[in-house]
Amino acid sequence: MDKNLDEIFDLIIAGESKRIISISNGVKVEKSPSYFRDMKRMYSKSWDTMYNPNNVFIPYILVSIEFILRQLVDVDITVSTKAPTAKELLDALTGKKRALATTEDDFIYHICKQLEGNKMQILGYAKSDSDIPKIKEYLISNGQLADSEIIISKFNKNGYIKNLYEILSSIREKYYDEIPEFGNSYRNLVMHANRFLMLEKDDMFEELLTDYSKLINSVWGDAVMPYDKKRVLEKDPKSPWYVKKE
Numbered sequence: 001m002d003k004n005l006d007e008i009f010d011l012i013i014a015g016e017s018k019r020i021i022s023i024s025n026g027v028k029v030e031k032s033p034s035y036f037r038d039m040k041r042m043y044s045k046s047w048d049t050m051y052n053p054n055n056v057f058i059p060y061i062l063v064s065i066e067f068i069l070r071q072l073v074d075v076d077i078t079v080s081t082k083a084p085t086a087k088e089l090l091d092a093l094t095g096k097k098r099a100l101a102t103t104e105d106d107f108i109y110h111i112c113k114q115l116e117g118n119k120m121q122i123l124g125y126a127k128s129d130s131d132i133p134k135i136k137e138y139l140i141s142n143g144q145l146a147d148s149e150i151i152i153s154k155f156n157k158n159g160y161i162k163n164l165y166e167i168l169s170s171i172r173e174k175y176y177d178e179i180p181e182f183g184n185s186y187r188n189l190v191m192h193a194n195r196f197l198m199l200e201k202d203d204m205f206e207e208l209l210t211d212y213s214k215l216i217n218s219v220w221g222d223a224v225m226p227y228d229k230k231r232v233l234e235k236d237p238k239s240p241w242y243v244k245k246e
Helices: 006-017 034-042 053-072 086-094 129-141 159-176 186-192 204-216 229-235
Strands: 020-022 028-030 107-114 120-126 150-156
Touching: 006 034, 006 204, 034 053, 053 086, 053 159, 053 186, 053 204, 086 159, 107 129, 120 129, 129 150, 150 159, 159 186, 159 204
Parallel strands: none
Antiparallel strands: 020 028, 107 120, 107 150
16 A cells, blocks of 8 residues: 555644644743654555554544644633533534534625736735626726726635634544444543454544644644633532533
């Protein structure tokens, strides 16, 4: 079997290098993606064994995914020191009533000028497609642009939120929801190493690596769910963490 995943590793390394971690004393440092640099050098691009030797890296990739999940939800340890599981984090982030799930599309139209190659210059915006003909007519009639130079690009201002929701939902379904035939999630089977069969999927290393690449390049900050201590204590004084379950 031959498989070159260098491009996916490069995306992960670039994505991780942009992540900033807030340290408890207020100092901010840039995370060094050294492990994935090493993994890129160590993973097998060719093998003739029955099983993919790269599956040995799967537990670390799962841990890396969970590291990002714990940054997306701001859990306050003053309520309780009990940490939510990755499944609980995903349940909260992807719940039907949560912001990531309920955010609606918000489209605008970029009015652009075609430059050399694939480059474009944004000249303005239109909130509705019905405004586009008037804008094009104005630009052409004033001799500013020829019709062939005008490019209309549709842009979803909430696209990054909806994209993150889709990525998290997919991760939850594939790795954290229970697999009926095994009575457990893929994540738990791997981490507890009680079913080696789950490590034998030939394409799982590539799939997990790809999903982590999508996740690390789709987060734009730290916590996306703000902490509200008062709300928690009023609704559920015994809650181990602040996100109320659906």
